[in-house]
Amino acid sequence: MKLRYLLFAVSTAGLISCNNDESQEYVPVDPYANIKATFGNAIDPDNLANYEAQAIPAYITRDNTAGNPVTDKGAMLGRVLFYDKNLSANNTVSCASCHNQANAFSDAKIASEGINGTTERHAMRLVNERFGTEQKFFWDERAATLELQTTMPVKNHGEMGFSGENGDASFSNLLDKLSEIGYYKELFSFVYGSEEITEAKIQSCLAQFIRSIQSFDSKYDAGRAAAPNDGAPFANFTQQENAGKQLFMAPPVFDASGNRTAGGLGCAGCHKAPEFDIDPNSLNNGVITKLGVAGFDILNTRSPSLRNALKPDGSSNGTFMHTGEFNSIEAVLGHYNVINVSAVNTNLDPRLNPTGNGVHLNLTQAEINSVTAFIKTLSGSNVYTDVKWSDPF
Structure with missing residues (x-):
């Protein structure tokens, strides 16, 4: 009587080898079954x-x-x-x-x-x-x-x-x-x-x-790709969007009391184009409260890129600042319009306090609307729908 046996071994080809006496068959193993x-x-x-x-x-x-x-x-x-x-x-x-x-x-x-x-x-x-x-x-x-x-x-x-x-x-x-x-x-x-x-x-x-x-599929990117630099007018922008871009990019001129008398808003001093990331040398932006509790929080010096701060339809991707206390770009601009210097805040960025009095940008409603229109151009659409970044479960 012959001794019958089964020997299972996984081959380098990912196959199970079944040796049964005189016959041999191979059953494939799927290494990605789970x-x-x-x-x-x-x-x-x-x-x-x-x-x-x-x-x-x-x-x-x-x-x-x-x-x-x-x-x-x-x-x-x-x-x-x-x-x-x-x-x-x-x-x-x-x-x-x-x-x-x-x-x-x-x-x-x-x-x-x-x-x-x-x-x-x-x-x-x-x-x-x-x-x-x-x-x-x-x-x-x-x-x-x-x-x-x-x-x-x-x-x-x-x-x-x-x-x-x-x-x-x-x-x-x-x-x-x-x-x-x-x-x-x-x-x-x-x-x-x-x-x-x-x-x-x-x-x-x-x-x-x-x-x-x-x-990188925003209206800004389409304009920037066709322009020699960020300072040049973008052909695909409206007059308002180009005006907002200029206000965003250009540095402000202040008098001795910190009042803006000319120039832009200087946003690009901390949020540099074309990436619109935060300048590593930036200090606190004047928001020093804590989220939901008493006390002060002056060590926040980073921020996300301003790209996709808004959805393509102009609505917000959530609230702004580490406290989430601002619901719109207009409210954020309102914060920067008047910086109140607090003795508690020993980490305030000097660009917001050039004369020791805190900046007063003296924004007009037209300027607020223009800068808001420009920030809307930084929003693409693919990031919200591309399946490679979606939930795989």
Whole structure:
């Protein structure tokens, strides 16, 4: 009597070899079975979305990517992590909970809801985060890089709850949790050649996904592409939009009391065109209250790009400032129109206090309307609908 046996072995071709005595058959193994079962057509490892080779206008020169370039594989995994509520301790909150694609990756709520309460500052827009000189992140710049920033909300007790304090599980518990999920075993193997999940890998992929979120299909971009520089009139702009652009770009002239007597508004001194990112040397902008509690908060010196501050229809992508206290661009301009110098604010940007009295821009309604019209031209449309930045679950 012959000894019959079955020997199962996975071949390098991804096949199961069944040796049964004199016969041999091969049964294919799908290395992406869990990915396909979870995401369907949203993620196809054999046909990845284009993250790494997106078109960037020639006039865009600032880039804070440093040593973590955007790749199709890395950004794809970052997209999954960005939308996955498994990254919160009770499976109810993801990065996208506070950074919604419908709001240019900001939040319509003033204070975002974490698993243990609300956030201390309004959620910042994430569009075009790659295209800025400033490499520090959060309103108060407490994260030295975007990579470090990505996991800080995860490790925050109030936001996503893997703090290792106040009875929370630790970040290592999160790594163990993710390691038991089938689609992450396949995804990390696909991207890194190993199922091992580390914080550094999570940070790298999340940062790649965030840096891939770009917007260059605005009316401003169409005008800038055809103009020799930002100072020249844009042929596709209305007279009002060109007037607003000039007011935005040109520096103001002040008298000895800080009253604007001529020139523009000097917005570009802190929000430099054509990226409209924040000048790294900017200090506090005069908003020193805290969100929802008493006290002062003078360390906020960063802001998101002004691109897509508004939706294409002109409505707001949520409120403005770290406190979320302004509901419109007109209200923001009203703040800068008269800067009241407080003795508490020892970190006020000198551009807002050139003579020690605080600036008085003396804006007319026509100027407010013109600058608002110009800021509307900075909004594209693709960022709100492109599936590669959407929820894959």
